[in-house]
Amino acid sequence: MSSHFDQYKVELERLGLSTIEDLEKLAKPLIKTATKMEVQKASRPPENSQLNSHFGGQPYFEIGESWPTTNNGVPLQFIFQVFNKPDLELPKSIELIQFFYDFEESPWDSADDGLKIKIYKKLNKDKIYFIEQPEELPRNKYCEIKFVPTETLPDWDGIDSYETNASKLSCVLNEDKPWESYGTVVKKLIGEQDYQSQLGGYPRWIQADAAPQQYNKPLPLLFQIDSEDNANIMWGDTGVIYVFYDEVTDRIEFTLQCL
Numbered sequence: 126m127s128s129h130f131d132q133y134k135v136e137l138e139r140l141g142l143s144t145i146e147d148l149e150k151l152a153k154p155l156i157k158t159a160t161k162m163e164v165q166k167a168s169r170p171p172e173n174s175q176l177n178s179h180f181g182g183q184p185y186f187e188i189g190e191s192w193p194t195t196n197n198g199v200p201l202q203f204i205f206q207v208f209n210k211p212d213l214e215l216p217k218s219i220e221l222i223q224f225f226y227d228f229e230e231s232p233w234d235s236a237d238d239g240l241k242i243k244i245y246k247k248l249n250k251d252k253i254y255f256i257e258q259p260e261e262l263p264r265n266k267y268c269e270i271k272f273v274p275t276e277t278l279p280d281w282d283g284i285d286s287y288e289t290n291a292s293k294l295s296c297v298l299n300e301d302k303p304w305e306s307y308g309t310v311v312k313k314l315i316g317e318q319d320y321q322s323q324l325g326g327y328p329r330w331i332q333a334d335a336a337p338q339q340y341n342k343p344l345p346l347l348f349q350i351d352s353e354d355n356a357n358i359m360w361g362d363t364g365v366i367y368v369f370y371d372e373v374t375d376r377i378e379f380t381l382q383c384l
Contacts (some may be wrong), residue, residue: 130300133293142294147286151291151309152278158316159326160214162207164353167266174267175253178382180205180356182267187252189217189302192259193225193241200259201225201241204358205270207324213272214325215347216372221245222348224368231361235379242347242368253298268356276315277326282334286343287327317323320365322351330368331382337369344369344378 142151157195164180175183184203186192193201206223209215215222226232227239276280281304285292295303313317320329323374328336328346336343347370352359358367364383 127243129190130296133294134297137290137294140290142290143297144161145298145306146255148291148294148298148306150239151288151294152307152310153314155278155287155291157277158214159275159277160212160324161275162205162324162348162350163271163273164322164355165271166355167268170267170279175249175255176208178205178207178270179271180270180353180358181265183255183258185221185224185248185254186254187249188254189252190254190256191237192256193243195227195230199225199227199229200262202262202265203258205356208347208350212274214274214323216370218246218372219244220248224337224348224350231381232379233381235377240379244370244375244377252338266355266357268353275323275326276319277318277323277328278311278315280311280318280329282330282332283327283336283343286334286336292384315376320351322349322353324348329365331365331384335367335380335382337378337380339371339374343372344376347377 170182175185184206195201202225204224204226206221208221210220216226222241225241228241232239238338277289284307298306318329326346347368349365349367351365352363360381361383364381366381369378
């Protein structure tokens with residue numbers, strides 16, 4: 126009785142795909158640029174720091190806004206904000222993104238209460254408004270962000286969503302450990318991949334691929350945030366949060382994974 130690997134081999138041979146070089150050719154067009162966010166050591170906030178991109182510290186607000194809370198009125202902790210620039214991998218329709226989170230409730234996905242992703246498509250900086258952090262929240266460290274362009278590819282848990290033949294060829298090349306074939310190609314094309322805080326690109330999953338689908342395709346990654354020592358942030362047990370966003374429909378999805 127033939128296995129699904131035998132079926133893969135037949136399908137791929139018809140397409141002329143059989144070698145590690147062919148796998149590289151399949152993966153190369155998938156490369157996406159992302160912006161790595163290197164969270165710097167805590168420092169003293171500069172004047173008007175709410176107009177800077179940073180973790181912790183004072184968020185940007187405009188007149189008429191209030192500090193984000195849970196449905197029960199519990200204040201959310203401010204995590205970070207990024208003002209968009211041409212060299213950042215953020216949708217051009219966005220001018221500012223912010224993220225707030227409740228570490229007591231520790232929500233795991235979009236359906237849970239206790240998180241807020243704010244997207245400003247238009248800023249009115251003449252209406253900037255200072256809101257004091259609620260007293261019940263711990264003082265969080267102000268950390269500047271160094272933005273570094275980087276290249277990303279889908280990880281093994283996500284490759285099947287972007288290029289099925291790459292997944293099949295990896296299985297044919299190494300039936301016992303197909304992820305090793307794919308990992309070799311990824312390392313050759315863009316170098317060693319690790320977990321990181323980033324804007325855009327592909328998610329780096331800790332567990333299985335959990336990207337939300339839209340139009341039979343994975344929803345684009347808006348950002349992912351690693352557990353960051355400098356900002357004193359820990360998601361579960363050394364976890365990562367993932368936020369996905371569709372620019373056309375404004376759909377936002379959140380998920381958290383940890384070890």
